[in-house]
Amino acid sequence: MRPVVDWLEHRTGIESAIKSFLYEDIPASAGWHQIIGSMAVFFFIIQVFTGSLLAFNYAPTPGEAYNSVKYIMTDLTGGPLIRGLHHWGASMMLIIVVLHMIQVFIYGAYKKPREATWMVGVTLLLITLGFGLTGYLLPWDNRAYWGTVVTTQIASQAPIAGPYLLRLLGSQGSVGNVTFSRFYALHTVLLPPLTMILIGIHIYLVRKHGVAAAVGDTAPKRKFFPEQVFKDTVGVAVAFIILFIMAIVAKVPLERLADPTDTAYIPRPEWYFLFLFQTLKFFRGPLETVGSVVLPGVAVLTLFLIPFIDRGPMMRLGKRTFAISLVVLAAIAWTGLTTAAVVTTPKNQESAEDTETPATETPEAAAPAPASSNATAAAPSTAATPTPNPQSLTPAAPSATPGPAWQRLTAEELAGLGLFKKQGCTGCHPVGGKNGIGPNLTKMPKEHRNVAWMVPHFKNPSQVVPGSMMPPVDLSAADLNALALFVLTITPQNEAALLATPDFATQGALVYQMNHCNACHQIGGVGSTLGPALDGVGLRHDRAWLEKHFADPASVSKDSIMPPYKFSPMDLDAICKYLLQLPKRA
Amino acid sequence: MDQHNQESHAAVEVSPTRRAFYIGFINGVMGLIGLALAAPAAIYLLFPPKLRKEAEWVETADLSTIPAGTPTEIAFERKRVDGWKVTTEKATAWVVRKPDNDVVAFTPQCTHLGCAYHWDDASHTFVCPCHTSVFSMDGKVISGPAPRPLDRYLTKVEAGKLEIGPVIAHA
Numbered sequence: 001m002r003p004v005v006d007w008l009e010h011r012t013g014i015e016s017a018i019k020s021f022l023y024e025d026i027p028a029s030a031g032w033h034q035i036i037g038s039m040a041v042f043f044f045i046i047q048v049f050t051g052s053l054l055a056f057n058y059a060p061t062p063g064e065a066y067n068s069v070k071y072i073m074t075d076l077t078g079g080p081l082i083r084g085l086h087h088w089g090a091s092m093m094l095i096i097v098v099l100h101m102i103q104v105f106i107y108g109a110y111k112k113p114r115e116a117t118w119m120v121g122v123t124l125l126l127i128t129l130g131f132g133l134t135g136y137l138l139p140w141d142n143r144a145y146w147g148t149v150v151t152t153q154i155a156s157q158a159p160i161a162g163p164y165l166l167r168l169l170g171s172q173g174s175v176g177n178v179t180f181s182r183f184y185a186l187h188t189v190l191l192p193p194l195t196m197i198l199i200g201i202h203i204y205l206v207r208k209h210g211v212a213a214a215v216g217d218t219a220p221k222r223k224f225f226p227e228q229v230f231k232d233t234v235g236v237a238v239a240f241i242i243l244f245i246m247a248i249v250a251k252v253p254l255e256r257l258a259d260p261t262d263t264a265y266i267p268r269p270e271w272y273f274l275f276l277f278q279t280l281k282f283f284r285g286p287l288e289t290v291g292s293v294v295l296p297g298v299a300v301l302t303l304f305l306i307p308f309i310d311r312g313p314m315m316r317l318g319k320r321t322f323a324i325s326l327v328v329l330a331a332i333a334w335t336g337l338t339t340a341a342v343v344t345t346p347k348n349q350e351s352a353e354d355t356e357t358p359a360t361e362t363p364e365a366a367a368p369a370p371a372s373s374n375a376t377a378a379a380p381s382t383a384a385t386p387t388p389n390p391q392s393l394t395p396a397a398p399s400a401t402p403g404p405a406w407q408r409l410t411a412e413e414l415a416g417l418g419l420f421k422k423q424g425c426t427g428c429h430p431v432g433g434k435n436g437i438g439p440n441l442t443k444m445p446k447e448h449r450n451v452a453w454m455v456p457h458f459k460n461p462s463q464v465v466p467g468s469m470m471p472p473v474d475l476s477a478a479d480l481n482a483l484a485l486f487v488l489t490i491t492p493q494n495e496a497a498l499l500a501t502p503d504f505a506t507q508g509a510l511v512y513q514m515n516h517c518n519a520c521h522q523i524g525g526v527g528s529t530l531g532p533a534l535d536g537v538g539l540r541h542d543r544a545w546l547e548k549h550f551a552d553p554a555s556v557s558k559d560s561i562m563p564p565y566k567f568s569p570m571d572l573d574a575i576c577k578y579l580l581q582l583p584k585r586a
Numbered sequence: 587m588d589q590h591n592q593e594s595h596a597a598v599e600v601s602p603t604r605r606a607f608y609i610g611f612i613n614g615v616m617g618l619i620g621l622a623l624a625a626p627a628a629i630y631l632l633f634p635p636k637l638r639k640e641a642e643w644v645e646t647a648d649l650s651t652i653p654a655g656t657p658t659e660i661a662f663e664r665k666r667v668d669g670w671k672v673t674t675e676k677a678t679a680w681v682v683r684k685p686d687n688d689v690v691a692f693t694p695q696c697t698h699l700g701c702a703y704h705w706d707d708a709s710h711t712f713v714c715p716c717h718t719s720v721f722s723m724d725g726k727v728i729s730g731p732a733p734r735p736l737d738r739y740l741t742k743v744e745a746g747k748l749e750i751g752p753v754i755a756h757a
Contacts, residue, residue, distance in 0.1 A: 046623070049623060049627070050623075053627055053630060053631070056631065057669070059669075059670065064670065064671070067670040067671065068669070068670045070670065071635070071669060071670035074636070075635040075636050075670075076630055076633070076635055076636075077629050077630065077633040077636070078626045078627075078629040078630035078633070079630060081626050081630075082626060082627070082630050085623075085626075223599070226600070226605055226608035226609050226612060227600055227604075227608060229608070229612055230608040230611055230612055233611060233612045233615050233616065234611075234615075236615070236619070237615045237618075237619070240619050240622070244622060
């Protein structure tokens with residue numbers, strides 16, 4: 001090993017460089033209060049590391065970002081941990097950077113000749129906030145989208161610069177592809193190297209001027225290594241353990257896909273911006289820019305200029321009462337504003353969705369029994385939902401007791417449900433309050449709750465909802481109509497029960513629709529009265545009768561004018577089961 | 587602590603035992619943190635993603651359209667899980683129908699380095715244009731650098747239609 005090190009040292013001088021870095025003289029009064037800077041650097045390294053790992057599996061476009069984050073969270077082993085480290089690491093890094101600044105501030109370590117060190121530090125704080133702001137958008141969920149809408153709107157209020165800022169952020173008109181790309185580029189291309197350069201300058205300046213000693217510290221200097229490095233390491237270890245536990249225990253939110261049409265969503269920024277968010281509430285009308293731009297601007301400028309405002313000599317900590325009271329006041333104000341923002345936040349429907357509690361099951365949804373009968377085997381099982389066992393093929397239960405949810409649908413709606421399952425709609429619009437790629441269909445805005453909006457949307461989703469990733473639904477006009485009618489029947493109460501509808505019912509309804517049975521028959525009051533209504537037909541006839549009737553109606557029903565129907569065995573099975581299970585109309 | 591004062595450095599040195607403890611602690615903790623980051627990273631990068639869907643059977647051509655005894659290239663669409671997406675992509679297979687109606691479907695890549703080979707009617711062999719691997723009609727390597735016979739798809743025939751399933755790599 002030694003020869004290798006010697007060779008390297010001779011060619012590069014690396015060993016002596018490291019040594020001169022580690023054996024820096026530090027004042028005897030240096031100690032635990034100065035470990036926070038090292039911790040900040042450590043957290044930056046964690047962010048770079050975990051961020052790079054995330055980037056390996058992340059697709060930086062609005063069309064795919066959400067899906068790739070979901071992929072990281074559900075398909076990749078260790079994915080949630082890596083994202084957890086990055087997510088909580090961001091918050092912790094900000095806390096640590098702020099603590100570092102507070103420490104320097106109350107010790108007055110920014111004073112001459114360390115003004116530049118301080119100003120670079122303030123820039124680093126702003127960049128850390130910039131990381132938080134730009135990273136917030138990248139999962140492209142509702143939270144990200146709406147948070148960024150508000151942020152960019154605030155930027156647009158800046159006097160004079162507003163419209164240009166908006167153009168720079170690519171948010172003219174709306175937050176979309178351009179904003180997304182710019183935030184991504186800032187977050188991953190521009191800010192990281194900028195941070196590295198500034199950290200380098202910051203450390204260089206610390207080394208140039210030396211670590212600030214306490215007033216009256218004339219004791220012999222000590223070495224940075226190993227004692228101070230040991231203290232730094234203790235701080236790093238404690239913070240890392242906290243981060244690791246957070247990453248495992250605390251769930252990183254991933255709400256549903258960004259939905260610009262979601263009028264019910266209540267946008268909130270990340271917790272550390274909540275105080276600014278709350279401040280905005282105090283300023284109305286023309287004064288709004290005071291809260292959104294002027295005050296924060298003045299605050300940042302003051303922060304920058306602190307070394308020039310407070311130019312007195314270094315003082316003992318005990319005498320820095322003004323500085324300490326300022327910090328305490330700021331902390332109280334921050335806590336007050338943040339608490340107020342949290343308290344006044346109405347509970348988002350989203351957060352309820354996020355808890356992944358199963359939807360309250362209606363009694364009829366609790367029917368599924370272990371699939372054992374071979375009756376189900378005959379029905380095509382296309383849906384992923386467990387197929388409840390059709391209890392029996394005996395006539396339906398009397399209508400006095402509420403039957404399964406599907407019995408309350410018209411044949412057309414039920415056929416729509418069949419199409420809904422067959423088209424794999426549940427892949428993006430899952431039920432039971434779970435988050436999917438597509439919007440929750442029970443929470444559609446009112447203006448979309450009609451067939452006239454829905455059918456064109458099915459045919460060409462992205463034309464009706466710009467940016468929609470939904471593929472066009474390739475079905476006949478009648479089928480699209482049925483699908484729309486079904487979607488309109490979904491409510492949070494019945495969705496689970498509806499999706500648990502056995503295949504024979506949906507398949508039977510599809511056969512019923514396809515053969516236009518409603519041209520002569522009625523179910524649930526819908527259809528023509530040319531033939532007999534089919535409600536409760538199972539009480540009047542059995543399966544054998546029905547089959548004979550389809551094959552040759554006149555053979556079992558003398559005066560029937562119904563033409564014979566020849567179904568495939570599968571279709572025959574489905575329509576017979578469906579009809580036999582129809583309840584009698586009250 | 588102070589007996590080191592007279593050393594060449596003006597600075598105060600810690601005692602050797604303390605120094606050893608500090609250095610041991612620093613190395614140990616940094617090592618553990620490195621491990622706590624490297625292990626999840628390795629798992630994250632190296633473990634295969636949890637599969638969401640098994641490969642499906644795809645109905646392709648009518649068996650009667652495939653001439654017996656002449657390898658025929660057929661194209662079909664299959665779904666493939668590609669990262670966070672399920673993509674529908676065009677796939678091809680070289681299908682050989684034997685006179686007894688037994689069907690073999692080869693994957694269209696040479697087992698050497700994945701080039702697309704083709705059927706050469708004149709020599710009655712599959713020929714790879716890249717490194718001149720030559721395979722017989724039953725997929726065996728006749729010459730060239732190919733390390734193993736051609737890979738096959740699982741096949742089945744239902745109602746006269748050829749269905750193609752997942753790939754079975756040749757052992």
